Amino acid sequence: MSTERQLAEQARAWPFEEARKIVARLGGADVSKTPAKGYVLFETGYGPSGLPHIGTFGEVVRTTMVRQAFRRLSDIPTRLFCFSDDMDGLRKVPDNVPNKEMLAAHLGKPLTSVPDPFSNEHPSFGAANNARLRAFLDSFGFDYEFQSGTDWYKSGRFDPMLLAMLRHYDEILAVMLPTLGEERQQTYSIFLPICRKTGRVLQVPVVKIDPDAGTIVYRDEDGSLVETPVTGGNVKLQWKADWAGRWFALGVDYEMYGKDLIPSAELSARIVKILGGRPPEGFNYELFLDQEGKKISKSKGNGLSVEEWLRYAPPESLALYMHQQPRRAKRLYFDVIPRAVDEYLSLVEKLPKEEPARVMENPAWHVHDGKAPEHHAGGVSFAMLLNLAGVAHTDDKDVLWQYLRRYVPGATPQNAPYLDRLLANAVAYYVDFVKAHKKFRLPTPAERAALADLADTLRRLPEDASAEFIQNEVYEAGKRHFAQAELRQWFKTLYEVLLGSEQGPRMGAFIKLYGRDNVVHLIDRALAGDDLGEAA
Structure with missing residues (x-):
């Protein structure tokens, strides 16, 4: 056994604790074997009804950290699927998109059947947001494979799972109905037909199922009875059944989710077992809070966006913030940025000097997949740069570089690009948040x-x-x-x-x-x- 694996088996950092759960799932370190599909599958889910947000980043970066830890414990190949539920119906028009009237005319249709409101560059609203998701993830260098729900439904790759859902329809309903209100119980079905006339995803009662034929009969919105196959993209599954179906069809081994989804995950796990599958190992994380201590919401736009964080700080500091205490509710607002940056800089500086037994406990190890980064800030902290801008009374980066050269001899924007970017981040933060609140006092x-x-x-x-x-x-x-x-x-x-x-x-x-x-x-x-x- 290699020294690195021995250290990994003893590491107490939470990504290693999670990775060891996967090893145990496979039979333990001594007898672990490759799953029949040929790899261990990590998954993150994404709803493309809106633009990618900071929660998306957090889920992918945290899952990536667990995947990295698992690689130190096992030689079994791994894959990470970023799955887009893009066949979901458009329930409401988002506030942060153009052409709202056009979108309103397509409410209820699958996101991949709604026209692109941005520039007609993409074939649909879902495709446009999927492209943004991929660009977003690519900009951080994540190693992932994008998966489209629409593609899985329409290509037939979900068909065996859908037919299994149909065979176990009554058992799954028995799990779902007690979680619903009395009125909702009367019309609930795990299958949502795609209307042949309007193209909308229908929330209508199913009056008959035929597992042998692979069909359902539903009562359309006009009162007529319609028979449709559950295969070939003619239906999609309700949310909790859809999550379970995805786990079952893909053979997902690991997925994390927010604390608010614990009941949904538990229901989905029960459905997977009914289908004869095994639910993935899970990890529930706490939700982020805004400056008032309220849960951040993509629709409300409170809290902090990835783009806003990156205006004031390097992406590695955001990854570190996501790593730290994931099961503790934390404020995600502008005032947490300076400390997050300085904690990152301090941890990176320590990483090459750590004792072998402690190196995997350093959060910077998880941010950088065990590789000490080549960039450095020359011992300059973000707090120092903020105060430098304040006492120098300037937001001119070139002027501030004159001071930096005294502290880091020989450094220039050209040969120290990381320090230069950090200075630009600090200047932007100083101008937007510090300058107006400086309050000097006279000494006693x-x-x-x-x-x-x-x-x-x-x-x-x-x-x-x-x-x-x-x-x-x-x-x-x-x-x-x-x-x-x-x-x-x-x-x-x-x-x-x-x-x-x-x-x-x-x-x-x-x-x-x-x-x-x-x-x-x-x-x-x-x-x-x-x-x-x-x-x-």
Whole structure:
């Protein structure tokens, strides 16, 4: 057994815990065998009635992390299907699309039968959103295979599963009906016929089933009785039965889902067992919250979009945020970004130095599939860059690079593109969220004495003093004026008086970045009662 596999078997990170569930499903590490289909199948689902959103990213990146962990535990081939339920009927017109009146005329039709409202570039609304999903996933470099529900239904690949559903129709109804209201029970059917006259997906009662013929008879909206095969794309399944049917037909081994779908997953698992299949291993994650603590919703548009996150931070920081504590409800709003970026930078810096037994516990290992990335930020944090923009009173990236060269000698936008992009992210975040909220205060008499002492100390420091040496001198200056228990307040004083913020970076690193003389000038201005919120 390789050293990596031994370490993987002991790793406690949640993707490895999930991966070991799959190994156990296959018979355990010693006797695990390849499934009859030839691979282990991971799946994520997507409803293309709207544009891809941050939940889609979260589900794919988390599933990918489990898949990566499984590869360290087993040599069995794996595949990841991103399945689009694009034969679902268009229930309502989304708020964030053009040509709403045109779409309204096609309500009820399968998404792949509704015209493209964007540019007629694609044959349907479903196809247009599927293309956006694939472009979205491709932009992050995910290794996946796109699957279309419409294709599976119309190609006949779902036919054996649909006929099995028909044979077990009454048993499946017995599972579903107790979960429905009394009125809904009267008309419920697991099969939704596609109307031959209107092309709409019908929610109508089924009055007769014929498993031998593979047909159902339903009462159409005009009251007439219509017989139709359940095969060949003439029907689609209701949501929970559809999920179960997909698991059964594809042989899905692993799928995760939001906490709100736990009851649906449990029902779908029961249906799979009725069909004679085995439900996949599952993982339920907590939902994200907006700035008010409410669940984010694709239709409401609250919370934060992937595009918004990427305006202010690198994609790896978002992947890290998705990795951390997936079973805990977390706010997903703009104010979480700076800390997420700095946590990512810190973890990446530690990754090459980790002990072998701990490397797979580092979340950056999961973000980068075990490979330490070549990019680096030269020890510069996002918080430092935000404060640099604030004290320099500029959103000009070129001006800020003049300071960066002092901290990372020899670095340029050309030879340090990651740092350059991080600076652009920080400038955008500073302008949009920090600049208007900077609030400087004047020092108290006790603080004035300590600040004057610090200024004198900095003047005596050599130009090439290290950030760590400077940090120690800042600490010592505080100790000369404040009791040990008050030293936290000393650093808070520096943040509030010099940076206009309640929190800030390590002062030694910041002084090194901004420049010793520039910080002395800031202190002198503060002692003179100047408004540091304005450029000198």
